[in-house]
Amino acid sequence: MTTTRHDHHPEPRAASAAPTPATGCVVYWFRRDLRLDDNPGLLRAQAMATQQGLPLQPVCVALPSLVRSPRGKLQRAQRVQTWVQQAQADLACSLQALDSGLLRCADVDALIAWAHSARAVAIFAEHIELPYELKEQEKLTQAGPWHTEFVWQSGLFEAEQLPFSIDRLPAVFTAFRQKIENAGLRSAAPLGAPLSLAPLPAAMPSPLDQHGAAQVTPVEAHLAGSPHDARSSIVASRQGGATAAMAHWMQFLSQQLPHRYFETRNGLHGADFSTQLSVDLAWGALSVRRVVQRLDAFEAEHGSSKSSYWIWFELMWREHFRWLSYAHGARLFHACGLASQPRACTASAADWQRWCEGQTGHDLIDAGMRELRSTGFLSNRMRQIVASYWLHDMGGDWRAGAAWFESQLLDEDPYSNTGNWLYIAGLGTDPRGGRRFDPDKQARDHDPQGGYRRLWA
Numbered sequence: 001m002t003t004t005r006h007d008h009h010p011e012p013r014a015a016s017a018a019p020t021p022a023t024g025c026v027v028y029w030f031r032r033d034l035r036l037d038d039n040p041g042l043l044r045a046q047a048m049a050t051q052q053g054l055p056l057q058p059v060c061v062a063l064p065s066l067v068r069s070p071r072g073k074l075q076r077a078q079r080v081q082t083w084v085q086q087a088q089a090d091l092a093c094s095l096q097a098l099d100s101g102l103l104r105c106a107d108v109d110a111l112i113a114w115a116h117s118a119r120a121v122a123i124f125a126e127h128i129e130l131p132y133e134l135k136e137q138e139k140l141t142q143a144g145p146w147h148t149e150f151v152w153q154s155g156l157f158e159a160e161q162l163p164f165s166i167d168r169l170p171a172v173f174t175a176f177r178q179k180i181e182n183a184g185l186r187s188a189a190p191l192g193a194p195l196s197l198a199p200l201p202a203a204m205p206s207p208l209d210q211h212g213a214a215q216v217t218p219v220e221a222h223l224a225g226s227p228h229d230a231r232s233s234i235v236a237s238r239q240g241g242a243t244a245a246m247a248h249w250m251q252f253l254s255q256q257l258p259h260r261y262f263e264t265r266n267g268l269h270g271a272d273f274s275t276q277l278s279v280d281l282a283w284g285a286l287s288v289r290r291v292v293q294r295l296d297a298f299e300a301e302h303g304s305s306k307s308s309y310w311i312w313f314e315l316m317w318r319e320h321f322r323w324l325s326y327a328h329g330a331r332l333f334h335a336c337g338l339a340s341q342p343r344a345c346t347a348s349a350a351d352w353q354r355w356c357e358g359q360t361g362h363d364l365i366d367a368g369m370r371e372l373r374s375t376g377f378l379s380n381r382m383r384q385i386v387a388s389y390w391l392h393d394m395g396g397d398w399r400a401g402a403a404w405f406e407s408q409l410l411d412e413d414p415y416s417n418t419g420n421w422l423y424i425a426g427l428g429t430d431p432r433g434g435r436r437f438d439p440d441k442q443a444r445d446h447d448p449q450g451g452y453r454r455l456w457a
Contacts, residue, residue, distance in 0.1 A: 069403035090241025321419035337427030346395030
């Protein structure tokens with residue numbers, strides 16, 4: 001069978017024919033869409049289950065503990081694992097309120113084994129246009145007799161809304177944004193959360209690993225927090241999940257912080273200088289379409305401004321990176337990116353270690369890298385500065401830097417992470433051929449009193 005792409009995804013392929021069974025179940029696999037609100041794929045799964053009188057089983061897959069890198073596999077930070085587990089636990093709680101529940105599979109192989117035992121007739125999930133995730137989709141599609149459907153749903157727009165075809169996607173962000181804005185586009189309308197779900201199937205035995213441990217287990221609806229660094233810009237009360245995500249965004253709006261965002265966005269530290277939407281959008285705990293809907297309501301009540309517009313502006317960067325990934329696929333992940341030749345990489349293993357550990361000898365760079373290791377978060381400005389230093393001052397491989405960010409960031413979004421690293425390296429769509437940030441000038445401009453550097457000394 002071929003992987004199904006629904007009409008929320010550009011250039012859809014024909015869906016594999018769904019059987020009409022007497023028994024079995026429909027499965028919805030939550031990937032980077034850990035929410036009930038504005039989840040078209042979940043609504044399609046619910047519709048099939050209802051039409052065919054079948055139970056519906058929501059599932060998720062554990063976040064891989066290792067990240068692939070040119071410098072070997074990297075261990076993903078435990079705080080990232082915990083953040084995602086909190087989001088899954090919050091989702092389980094929301095599902096319980098609908099008399100449903102959530103199973104966590106150790107990996108896609110465990111999901112496949114369980115789906116066979118449950119006699120799954122259809123599996124729905126978010127479509128993710130990234131090499132590893134596409135291989136997972138193909139593996140799942142080919143592994144059984146079930147119908148599969150993967151729905152493109154993590155961006156602002158559906159393909160038919162775009163004022164250009166994908167093969168004419170503007171390579172440069174400014175041209176992309178201007179075409180969107182000149183066409184009067186803002187966002188597809190978000191969908192509501194389901195009011196009810198089909199019942200769960202009867203309990204099925206879990207596949208076991210070589211040590212006899214269950215590979216599919218229920219997700220508990222509550223998860224304790226993890227140790228918190230008091231210096232973090234992510235306040236201790238924040239945690240992963242849709243409930244906390246919406247509460248944070250509504251509080252940001254209620255304090256009218258969008259009207260000062262343009263002035264604070266280049267800050268290095270603090271709870272309110274950034275929207276911090278990225279930590280929730282990255283895992284789909286919050287729908288970007290719902291974010292824009294709430295932002296529009298804020299502007300209707302309080303007026304629009306350059307600052308509130310700049311939130312939209314940065315969401316457009318996120319959107320552009322998603323369509324770039326669809327347009328160019330695996331090419332984005334090659335050493336040369338979208339360029340014809342890769343950059344020369346001269347950094348040694350010792351240089352890599354010094355950069356990761358915040359031991360380069362430059363106090364601003366080291367402060368940023370220590371914050372990243374300690375908290376899993378870094379301001380947008382500091383991300384650019386430390387990435388530039390690795391690439392342009394230390395001669396590092398962009399793929400290694402991107403992998404380190406992936407292993408450490410609470411808000412690691414493969415589309416944006418890859419796009420931003422390519423942009424700074426000059427291997428993406430930057431018409432200027434890369435961006436070097438002078439670390440001494442950045443320190444003078446953004447940390448003139450040295451407070452940030454002292455905090456992370």
